[in-house]
Amino acid sequence: MTHWLVRRTLDAALSTLGGVLLLVVLVQVLPGDPLAAVIRDFPTDPATLTALRERWGTDLPLGTVVARFVGGALRGDLGTSLAAGRPVTTVLAERLGPTLLLGGLTLLVHFTIGLALGLWTALHPRTLRARVIGGLTLVGYALPSFVIGLILVWLFALTWGWFPPAGYSDPLLASDAGLGAVLLDRVRHLALPLTTMVLATIAVPIRHQRAAVDETREAPWVVAARARGVSPARLAVHHIWRPALTPIVTLLGLWLPMLVGGAVFVEAVFAWPGIGTLIAEATAQRDVPMVVGAGALLILTVQVGSLLADLLYRVVDPAQDAA
Amino acid sequence: MTGTLRAGLVLGGGLVLLAIVGPWIAPDPLAQPDLITGTLQSPSATHWFGTDQYSRDVFARLAAGARASLGIAVGAVVVATLLGTLVGLIAGGARGAAAEALRRAIDLLLGLPRLVVLLVLLAAVGPLTPLSLALVLGATGWPAIARLVRGETLRLRETGFVGAARALGASPLRILRRDILPGAMAPALVAATLGIADAILLEAGLSFIGLGIQPPAPTWGGMILEARDHIASAPWLLLAPGLALVVATTAATLIGDALRHRLLPGTR
Numbered sequence: 001m002t003h004w005l006v007r008r009t010l011d012a013a014l015s016t017l018g019g020v021l022l023l024v025v026l027v028q029v030l031p032g033d034p035l036a037a038v039i040r041d042f043p044t045d046p047a048t049l050t051a052l053r054e055r056w057g058t059d060l061p062l063g064t065v066v067a068r069f070v071g072g073a074l075r076g077d078l079g080t081s082l083a084a085g086r087p088v089t090t091v092l093a094e095r096l097g098p099t100l101l102l103g104g105l106t107l108l109v110h111f112t113i114g115l116a117l118g119l120w121t122a123l124h125p126r127t128l129r130a131r132v133i134g135g136l137t138l139v140g141y142a143l144p145s146f147v148i149g150l151i152l153v154w155l156f157a158l159t160w161g162w163f164p165p166a167g168y169s170d171p172l173l174a175s176d177a178g179l180g181a182v183l184l185d186r187v188r189h190l191a192l193p194l195t196t197m198v199l200a201t202i203a204v205p206i207r208h209q210r211a212a213v214d215e216t217r218e219a220p221w222v223v224a225a226r227a228r229g230v231s232p233a234r235l236a237v238h239h240i241w242r243p244a245l246t247p248i249v250t251l252l253g254l255w256l257p258m259l260v261g262g263a264v265f266v267e268a269v270f271a272w273p274g275i276g277t278l279i280a281e282a283t284a285q286r287d288v289p290m291v292v293g294a295g296a297l298l299i300l301t302v303q304v305g306s307l308l309a310d311l312l313y314r315v316v317d318p319a320q321d322a323a
Numbered sequence: 324m325t326g327t328l329r330a331g332l333v334l335g336g337g338l339v340l341l342a343i344v345g346p347w348i349a350p351d352p353l354a355q356p357d358l359i360t361g362t363l364q365s366p367s368a369t370h371w372f373g374t375d376q377y378s379r380d381v382f383a384r385l386a387a388g389a390r391a392s393l394g395i396a397v398g399a400v401v402v403a404t405l406l407g408t409l410v411g412l413i414a415g416g417a418r419g420a421a422a423e424a425l426r427r428a429i430d431l432l433l434g435l436p437r438l439v440v441l442l443v444l445l446a447a448v449g450p451l452t453p454l455s456l457a458l459v460l461g462a463t464g465w466p467a468i469a470r471l472v473r474g475e476t477l478r479l480r481e482t483g484f485v486g487a488a489r490a491l492g493a494s495p496l497r498i499l500r501r502d503i504l505p506g507a508m509a510p511a512l513v514a515a516t517l518g519i520a521d522a523i524l525l526e527a528g529l530s531f532i533g534l535g536i537q538p539p540a541p542t543w544g545g546m547i548l549e550a551r552d553h554i555a556s557a558p559w560l561l562l563a564p565g566l567a568l569v570v571a572t573t574a575a576t577l578i579g580d581a582l583r584h585r586l587l588p589g590t591r
Contacts, residue, residue, distance in 0.1 A: 019435045023443045032448035142573050144524055146531050147565040150551055158555040261438050261528075268532045269551075279439075280532045283446045291446040295439040302436055 001314065012307040017070075019303075020296040024069050025062065027288055034058045037082040037286040056082075078293035083285045088293035091278065096297075098168055099267070099274030103259045105190070106197040110205040110255070115248065117202075118209025119241050122217065137203035145200035145262050149269035152192050163191045166271040193270045197262055204258070208251055212244035219243070246317050253309030256302050325584070331577030334570050342393050345386025352383040352541045363557040372563045375546075376553055384541040385563050391542045392571065395457045396522035402461025404515040407468025412507065414469065415476025416499045429473065432466040441529065450537050456529075460522050467518070468511050475507040509586040516579035520572040527568055543568050 027034065035052055044052075053059040057068065072079060078088040121130040140148065157165035164170070170185050177185075216222065217240055225239045260276075267276035275294055282290035346352070355377045364374040372381035414425035440463050445451065451459060479485055480503065488502050529535035530544025538545055543564040550560035 015431060015434050018431045022431070022435070023440070026440075026443060027447045030444065030447045034447070036449065142569045142576075143565065144527060144531075144568055144572075146528065147547060147561070147568065150547065150554055150561055151565075153551075154554040154558060154561070260436050264438060264442075265528050265531065279442055280534065283442045283534055284532075286446050286449060288443075288446050291443050295443050298436055298439050299434070303434060306434075 012303045016300050016303045019299045028062050034288050079289040081290040083287040095275050095278045109198045114202050114205030115209045118206040122210040122213035140199040141203035146265045146269050148199050149196040168273050196266050212247045216240050216244045249312040250309050253306035256305035260298050327577050328581035331574050335574035342389035349383035349386050350380045352387040373559045387541040388543045395526050396519050398457030399460030399522040400515050400518050403464035407465035408472050408511050411469040411472025415473040429466050429469050437463045471510040472507045479503045479506050513583045520575040523571050
C-alpha cells in the first residue's frame with residue numbers, strides 16, 4: 001500500500017507538472033503577443049516594446065521561459081498578472097474560497113441526496129416518483145448549466161424575488177452585521193448557484209448509484225438475508241447499499257473535471273467571484289500568466305481528485321491491494 | 324430501426340434542416356429593421372420567435388446560429404476523429420518505447436481539462452474565427468478517441484484474423500489499415516457522435532462567456548448571453564436558443580447511444 005501510494009503520488013505530481021508545462025510551451029509557440037494584455041491597441045514605439053519585453057522576459061528563448069516558470073512554480077511563484085499587476089498566486093488565493101464553497105457543497109449534495117435518490121430509484125424502479133426523478137435529472141443533464149442558471153434567475157430572482165439574482169454577498173449589508181445576518185446573506189446568495197450546479201450534474205451520481213445498486217440488489221447475500229427475515233429497511237441500507245457504495249468513490253475523480261467546467265459557466269451566470277469567473281475574465285483580457293496560473297491550479301485539483309479517488313477505492317476495497 | 328435512433332434522427336434532422344433551409348426563408352439575422360418600436364416583440368406570425376433588443380428576428384438568428392453551432396461542432400468532431408484514430412492506431416500498433424511514450428502522451432492529455440486548454444489558447448491568441456474555433460475544438464478533443472482506438476487496436480492485434488494476415492506475409496501497415504482500422508473505427512464513431520454534443524456545449528459555453536464567436540455574428544451561446552439582460556421581459560430570447568441547444572445535444576446523444584447498441588453490442 002505504501003509503495004503503491006508513493007508511486008501513485010509521484011505519478012500525479014508528474015502528470016500535473018507535465019500538463020502545466022504543456023500549457024506554458026503552448027503559449028510560447030502559439031502566434032499572438034504574450035504582452036497583448038499590456039500593449040492592447042495603444043501605439044507603442046519600438047524602444048518601449050523592447051523595454052516591455054525585457055521587463056516581462058517574453059523575448060527569452062523557449063527553454064529559458066520554461067525553466068524560469070518551473071523554478072518559480074516550485075517556489076510557489078506563478079508570475080505576475082498582466083492585468084492586475086499583482087502576483088498570480090495572491091489573486092488565486094482571493095478567488096479560491098468562493099469556488100471551494102460552491103464546489104464543495106455541490107459534492108456534498110451529490111454524496112447525500114444524489115446517492116439516496118439513486119438508491120431509492122433502484123429499489124422502486126417502476127413507481128411514478130422514480131420516473132419523475134429520472135425524467136427531471138435527464139432534463140437537467142440535457143440543459144446547459146448556464147441555461148438552467150438563467151431560468152432560475154428569471155423565476156426565483158426576477159419574477160418572485162426570493163433570492164438575489166447574482167453576487168456573493170450584499171454590498172449594502174452593514175459591516176458590523178451579526179454572524180446570523182451574514183450567514184443568512186451568504187445562504188441567500190448561494191441558493192441559486194448551488195441549485196444550478198446540482199441540477200446540472202446530479203444525474204451522474206444518481207445514475208451511477210442506481211447502476212451499482214442494481215448489481216447488489218439480488219446478490220446472494222441479499223437473498224440469504226431476506227430469507228433470514230431481515231427487515232426491508234435494514235436490508236436496503238445494510239446489505240444492498242453498503243457494498244454498492246464502493247464503486248461510487250471512483251466517481252470523485254470523474255466529477256472534479258465536470259465541476260471545473262460547471263464552475264466556469266455557472267460562476268459566469270451569477271457573477272460568483274471564484275476561480276471560474278477569474279479565468280474567464282483573464283482570458284478576455286488576454287492576461288496569459290493569470291490564465292496559466294488558474295489553469296495550473298485546476299489541473300492540480302483534477303490530479304489530486306483522481307489520486308484521492310484511487311486511494312479511497314483502495315481503502316474501501318482492500319481486495320485491490322492484492323491485485 | 325429503434326425508437327432511440329428514430330427520435331435522434333428526427334431531432335437532429337430538424338436542426339440540420341433549420342441550419343440549411345432556415346437562413347434562406349428567414350430575414351437577415353444582422354438587420355435591425357426597427358429600433359424604435361420593433362424591439363423585444365413577442366413571437367408572432369411575422370417574427371416566429373419574436374425580436375431581440377436590436378429588433379433583429381430571433382428565428383433568423385436561431386437558424387444562422389444553427390449553421391454556426393452545428394458546423395463548428397461537426398468540423399471539430401471530424402478533426403478529433405481523424406487525429407484520434409491516426410494516433411490511436413499508431414499507439415496501438417507500435418511496440419516498445421514508442422508505444423509506451425504515445426500511451427503516456429495520450430494519458431497526459433486526457434488528464435488536462437479541455438476547457439482549461441481552450442482558455443489558455445484563447446488568452447494567447449485572442450478571439451477565433453469559426454473555422455479556427457472548429458480546428459481548436461478538434462485539436463483538444465482527439466485524446467479521448469485516441470485512447471479508445473488504441474485499446475481496440477491492442478485487442479484486435481491478438482485476434483485470429485490478424486494472426487492469419489500476418490502469417491500470409493501482410494506488412495504491419497497493411498494489417499493496420501485493412502484488418503484493424505475497420506474494427507477500431509466502431510468505438511471511434513460512437514465516441515465521435517457523442518462528442519458532437521460536447522463540442523456544441525463547449526462552443527455555446529465559450530460564446531456565452533464572451534470568448535467564442537464574437538458578436539454580432541449569431542450563435543446560440545451568444546444569443547443566450549445577450550438574452551440575460553431581458554429574461555424577465557422577453558423570455559423567448561433565452562428559451563429559443565436554450566431549447567435549440569437541448570435538442571441538438573439530445574439528438575447527438577440519442578444517435579450515439581443507438582450507434583453504440585448497433586456497433587458495440589454488449590457495452591452498457
